[in-house]
Ligand SMILES: NC(=O)c1ccc[n+]([C@@H]2O[C@H](COP(=O)([O-])OP(=O)(O)OC[C@H]3O[C@@H](n4cnc5c(N)ncnc54)[C@H](O)[C@@H]3O)[C@@H](O)[C@H]2O)c1
């Protein structure tokens with residue numbers, strides 16, 4: 110199909126999806142918020158008649174026992190639990206298989222994901238497998254393929270963040286196939302989102318910065334896309350404002366409770382926006398280099414966000430100018446405001462020591478460019494209602510701009 114025909118098809122598909130999604134039942138997790146709120150999950154389990162959770166986390170967080178406030182309380186109350194503590198950044202199909210094995214062997218009846226997007230997505234994948242024991246993860250790839258209720262899932266983000274605590278998405282990597290794919294299904298929305306700012310106090314600075322830029326990317330991509338509802342707009346705007354007002358403080362003063370809590374709320378609200386109104390080309394390009402080279406998701410987004418916004422050109426000026434107004438960035442025309450907003454994103458990156466290239470151990474190889482661009486193009490189209498559909502050739506050009 111030529112690009113023009115493809116564009117017509119994509120826009121028609123997006124309209125149908127918009128109407129379809131409006132008719133679906135969008136559940137929102139129950140929020141449990143505040144410093145020390147993780148501990149209260151133990152009592153909640155009792156209230157819900159749940160007997161034996163599987164805690165899912167990653168290797169590092171397992172080693173520092175990030176879950177200790179909760180497990181100490183469960184020990185006190187005599188609630189048994191099991192721990193899968195080996196999720197890796199960009200969790201793999203193997204992580205999910207191992208977590209699922211533990212879940213069934215230990216007779217678990219609910220899931221508590223404690224960690225960043227990687228731990229939460231690993232738990233979602235495990236939940237999908239519990240709900241569908243006779244189907245492979247690959248069979249649940251894509252849109253609305255989980256189709257059954259997953260066990261009660263508490264999502265406890267320790268980064269701010271992916272928004273996975275509120276989204277329909279799990280992002281899963283198959284390292285053998287160098288594939289990073291999405292499972293999108295309403296059944297994957299966690300039942301509880303636990304926003305305890307103390308869990309993010311000791312985030313390394315580069316994780317605070319890059320995961321914060323992931324949140325900003327969610328909010329911006331959702332807002333400039335054409336699938337917004339009144340609610341997604343409100344959430345995206347709130348998240349952009351919260352990021353501009355709090356990310357730098359959280360970066361510079363990790364134990365600032367207010368900034369940390371606000372970043373968690375930003376992550377949550379950006380998640381609410383993009384899970385309904387989608388992300389865009391930034392995420393598609395980031396997922397491809399995440400799958401190929403393991404580039405951390407937030408870093409990839411931070412570097413790509415200004416590059417893609419510029420490539421959208423005129424098609425995004427009006428919306429970006431609105432975001433500029435929101436955060437007090439000045440300019441005469443919509444174009445000037447949009448460019449100033451993009452420059453402010455670059456400035457924020459710079460202040461947090463995020464460069465404008467992806468390189469070093471994550472070198473983007475010339476010979477991979479066509480495959481990377483195809484991966485990103487196929488992820489974007491027809492699903493993401495981006496302001497401007499970019500061709501594979503244009504996407505290669507964007508990768509070249511961030512190649513070291
Ligand atoms: N499901 C969704 O809606 C969604 C959306 C965006 C991204 N993602 C996916 O989420 C994953 C990335 O998640 P992430 O950016 O949150 O990072 P992550 O979960 O991979 O964690 C990054 C690193 O930070 C460390 N870390 C996390 N919390 C910490 C803490 N409190 N203190 C110290 N270290 C801590 C982890 O151990 C890890 O080494 C990717 O796979 C991405 O594709 C999912």
Ligand SMILES: [Fe+2]
Pocket residue numbers: 271323327392406410
């Ligand atoms: Fe993201």
